[in-house]
Amino acid sequence: MDARDTGGAVMADYVNPVGWLVAAAQGLLYVIAAPLFAAWVKRIKARLQNRRGAALMQPWLDLRKLMQKETIVAHTASPVFRAAPYIVFGGTLLAAMVVPLLVVKLPTTAIADVIVLVGFLALARFFLALAGMDVGTAFGGMGASREMLISAMAEPALLMVVFTVAMTAHSTNLSSVIELNLQTGLVLRPSFMFAILGLILVAIAETGRIPIDNPATHLELTMVHEAMILEYSGRHLALMEWAAQLKLMLYAVLLVNVFFPWGMAQSLSPMALLISFVALCVKLGILGGLLAIVETVFTKMRLFRVPLYLNLAFLFATLGLLSHVILETGP
Template identity: 65%
Template sequence: MNTVDLALAAVQALVYLLLAPLLVGWVRKAKAVLQNRRGASVLQPARNLRKLFAKEARVAHTASPLFRVTPYIVFTATWLAAAAVPLIATKLPTATVADVIVVAGLLGLARFFMALAGMDVGTAFGGMGASREMMVSGLAEPALLMAVFTLAMSAHSTNLAGMVDHQLAGGSLLLPSTLFALGGLVLVAIAETGRIPIDNPSTHLELTMIHEAMVLEYSGRHLALLEWAAQLRLMLYGALIANVFFPWGIATTPTLSALAAGALAIVAKLALLGLLLAVAETVLAKKRLFRAPSFLSLAFLLALLGLLSHVILEQGL
């Protein structure tokens, strides 16, 4: 491990911070165009973050210290989880900790503190959002682990960089297990990032909101950190889908040309995924809350079918 590798790992972590608001802005812009609206600039989410950081953070008098430290914990845990997912290159110092169990654990830590903070102030919306978040996450995490373990059985490792290298070497995208795992992970990503049809991040309707209900009491820099963490979570799942299942273009050597190609490849893949997400949210309607378990059960079933396909059909290939 040398200074150049450490610098590249730091740059990749910073790229996550910069691209996350742009990805959200791209999805919103694409949705606006599909709905015959002009829409805001792609840079608008970044401008909103800057505006929130400049405002004073107001805290309810019933809030405990937990309520104040939660935004920092959630943002740090989400950023660390995102930085562990290979984005531009695989041969980086972060590859040693880029384990799917570590990433799931960091996301679970952020979710745990978000739920506690939602209930801390004692408002009805906060407690309602926390209970809904725990219900969704309790169904989404098994499907997430099952989907990634399907690839881990082929790569013989739960390390994400190892899975990417295995996909590049083996070209196993068309295997049934990989396709089933991809379908399950896509459904999990939609639920975990609070997108339609599970949640609608652009509304504050008390009958439907999940994530937004837990952040209603936050303002200023606290709200900015939570919004940034939510954008990082969408970026994380986008990078996970793009590079684990479609790893073409990612740099395997730390040369300038390979890193430039990796940067262009991930921007193109994320732009395409954002466009597909915008199309899906335009043509689909939000499901009722009690239908969320069925949606996530389908994700788990697809991941399980992928695992069984690998064991029955592809063992020894």
């Protein structure tokens, strides 16, 4: 335990097999919980719209059904089309494993920092967009083109948020950042306020929710993500849908765990893990409810208003950074 107190605490744990096991279990938890979280948001949204909504298990049943269905691939598709679902799912899952879910200081967080996380999400998006263009249909190209525009403008805002947090913690390692926030408790930093606002806007854009994209739409000209996966079926479609749910979950966890890390376990004892699990469920439940409210209140905006929206996100993130530089660190 001495190693924890010295410099390389995060990495000293990488020889610990328990740590790796917990990390793997955490990855599995991501995979299992992601459809549930999506279903939760959907259900609240349905309630807000005076509908009863589907059961929480519905996404799971959908995935199972898709897995069992026949997979059809277009004549014009290349191997990229068939490899893409695996790369997209794998890339998103690897990115998710970098974000501490229940416990800090896992060996997986030392493998990659938050910039690598952004990189893996970008890799997944790259192949998603390529898959959209692969079959050679108009909708696929349209979806890919719009997705790349949105992500190109969202990524700098996301990285500005990351920089704000990283400069406060002097580290891009998510584990270190969360530990710092756990130690200092709830300090009202102006920089974090702006960073949270920026991250929320980015998260909505990146996960394709209203007002940027509508996950429930089947009107061809309004969709972005759905347009790219239009040609997929069967298990390919299941993986793509699952990856999208995973990404939603990832952003939600990033938001709650980095800025509100209360209750997160700092050791591997069962009690701490249990508390952490309950805390996470509560936090995600609240966040999911907020997301559903946002989706109910707002309408989808025109594509060419999206840059304005993302500029706002970038502005918030930059303000966060500047207020950190000006207010929080003196010369």
